[in-house]
Amino acid sequence: xxxEVKDAPGQxxxxxxxxxxxxxxxxxxxxxxxxxxxxxxxxxxVVLDIPEDRVDGLVESLTSRGVSILRMGEERLxxxxxxxxxxxxxxxxxxxxxxxxxxxxxxxxxxxxMTMPGIAQRSSALxxxxxxxxxxxxxxxxxxxxxxxxxxxxxxxxxxxxx
Amino acid sequence: xxxxxxxxGSVGRGVVxxxxxxxxxxxxxxxxDSRGGVMDPAGLDLQAVLEQKAKTGFCGDPSIRGxxxxxxxxxxxxxxxxxxxxxxxxxxxxxxxxxxxxxxxxVTSNKGPLALHYTELMHLAAENSVQLRYEATVCxxxxxxxxxxxxxxxxxxxxxxxxxxxxCNYILTRMADEGLTYDQALAEARExxxxxxxxxxxxxxxxxxxxxxxxxxxxxxxxxxLRDVDCTGIDLLTAEALTLAGSQNCTIRxxxxxxxxRKLLRVSPRILPKKHPLVVRDTLNxxxxxxxxxxxxxQVGKGAGSVETASAVIGDLLFIRDCHxxxx
Numbered sequence: 001x002x003x004e005v006k007d008a009p010g011q012x013x014x015x016x017x018x019x020x021x022x023x024x025x026x027x028x029x030x031x032x033x034x035x036x037x038x039x040x041x042x043x044x045x046v047v048l049d050i051p052e053d054r055v056d057g058l059v060e061s062l063t064s065r066g067v068s069i070l071r072m073g074e075e076r077l078x079x080x081x082x083x084x085x086x087x088x089x090x091x092x093x094x095x096x097x098x099x100x101x102x103x104x105x106x107x108x109x110x111x112x113x114m115t116m117p118g119i120a121q122r123s124s125a126l127x128x129x130x131x132x133x134x135x136x137x138x139x140x141x142x143x144x145x146x147x148x149x150x151x152x153x154x155x156x157x158x159x160x161x162x163x
Numbered sequence: 164x165x166x167x168x169x170x171x172g173s174v175g176r177g178v179v180x181x182x183x184x185x186x187x188x189x190x191x192x193x194x195x196d197s198r199g200g201v202m203d204p205a206g207l208d209l210q211a212v213l214e215q216k217a218k219t220g221f222c223g224d225p226s227i228r229g230x231x232x233x234x235x236x237x238x239x240x241x242x243x244x245x246x247x248x249x250x251x252x253x254x255x256x257x258x259x260x261x262x263x264x265x266x267x268x269x270v271t272s273n274k275g276p277l278a279l280h281y282t283e284l285m286h287l288a289a290e291n292s293v294q295l296r297y298e299a300t301v302c303x304x305x306x307x308x309x310x311x312x313x314x315x316x317x318x319x320x321x322x323x324x325x326x327x328x329x330x331c332n333y334i335l336t337r338m339a340d341e342g343l344t345y346d347q348a349l350a351e352a353r354e355x356x357x358x359x360x361x362x363x364x365x366x367x368x369x370x371x372x373x374x375x376x377x378x379x380x381x382x383x384x385x386x387x388x389l390r391d392v393d394c395t396g397i398d399l400l401t402a403e404a405l406t407l408a409g410s411q412n413c414t415i416r417x418x419x420x421x422x423x424x425r426k427l428l429r430v431s432p433r434i435l436p437k438k439h440p441l442v443v444r445d446t447l448n449x450x451x452x453x454x455x456x457x458x459x460x461x462q463v464g465k466g467a468g469s470v471e472t473a474s475a476v477i478g479d480l481l482f483i484r485d486c487h488x489x490x491x
Contacts, residue, residue: 082434084408084415086399086400086401086404113407113410115403115407117401124401124404124407126408126411154395154399156404156408156415157433157434158435159418159433159435159439
């Protein structure tokens with residue numbers, strides 16, 4: 001994320017503190033010096049790793065301390081979830097199953113591992129879905145649940161991390 | 164405290180043998196199975212009853228029926244541990260109603276009546292100022308009902324989820340460990356005596372769903388029934404699915420979950436990290452309760468077994484003795 005902090009001693013540390021408090025791991029801090037700005041603020045780019053469900057809290061915490069968030073990186077809220085599908089996956093048009101997720105624009109199937117023990121036997125596949133945020137992931141899961149129901153496939157979802 | 168016992172199958176024999184062994188101050192005045200019974204207001208010789216049952220298959224006089232004991236017996240608490248019928252709840256339902264109406268406390272391990280008529284039975288108990296306790300209906304030896312009703316009293320329960328069926332857990336453990344197919348693991352579970360000849364009740368998730376209904380009613384008293392549970396079993400799982408989950412350092416378990424905030428009541432096979440607290444082995448059960456004050460609490464223990472289930476029944480009996488009968 002790119003943040004704007006006051007150009008005064010101790011301000012950068014104060015701005016970074018909420019990140020560690022929120023359980024984030026700071027990977028890099030790039031201090032940008034833009035002479036054209038001539039303002040009393042500095043632009044700082046922070047690369048961090050933080051659980052998706054804590055991002056909103058971090059944003060609030062930073063904003064309440066007077067730190068402006070100029071931009072959130074593309075990796076923001078990029079989350080993955082793996083599910084297992086069991087059934088006649090090929091005979092029920094696997095590419096259509098994948099397309100239904102991909103065409104949403106906010107989620108896509110990024111990985112498939114599949115085993116097909118025999119032509120007449122049910123196959124099993126591990127599908128990894130990537131989505132831009134938790135709500136979009138849930139929508140993608142709803143699509144998969146509907147597809148599984150329609151195509152008579154067993155969908156095994158992960159146990160959610162937190163309730 | 165005087166107790167009458169209906170049912171002398173695995174659970175009943177466990178209860179009787181533990182009552183015979185431990186000096187708990189409980190006098191058993193009547194015992195009946197489906198073929199007969201024995202009554203003695205002064206107290207029965209429990210060891211003799213067990214020996215007779217083992218030797219002849221009968222627990223007593225064929226002319227003495229369970230319903231006679233329920234209707235006319237001299238007891239403070241009826242221990243109802245007959246087999247469950249999930250369609251009608253009978254004959255246990257009638258026995259429980261009769262005992263409660265006679266102002267007798269009831270302790271049962273029978274899921275059917277509780278899952279079908281929870282609200283009615285609890286009202287009947289309250290009207291008659293007696294206790295209806297059912298710790299043994301869910302998770303065998305784990306004191307989950309006691310935990311919810313008393314241990315976590317005052318907490319808002321936000322979710323309950325867990326592994327509530329040992330048979331399914333055994334099958335899934337064996338499929339993951341040995342790469343067995345579902346049919347092979349089921350056959351093994353039958354050989355070990357964990358699965359019934361007709362395993363539908365367990366593997367389709369119905370048993371887990373019944374327990375969820377009982378748990379949900381215990382906490383929220385919302386009169387839900389089996390029809391409200393979205394239920395998927397484990398019978399369509401493949402060995403390959405377990406292997407695929409294993410490749411992610413995960414495994415698959417049959418999870419029952421109640422999350423009132425999301426109106427969610429579901430039984431389904433789920434992917435869990437191998438290190439997840441609910442990933443227990445073989446026939447163990449595990450249940451997590453998520454609350455506002457206490458956070459998440461997970462209990463692990465034996466979900467079935469004669470003596471383990473007797474532990475739950477005896478716990479209920481002593482609770483009634485200490486809190487409701489003593490000093491009456």
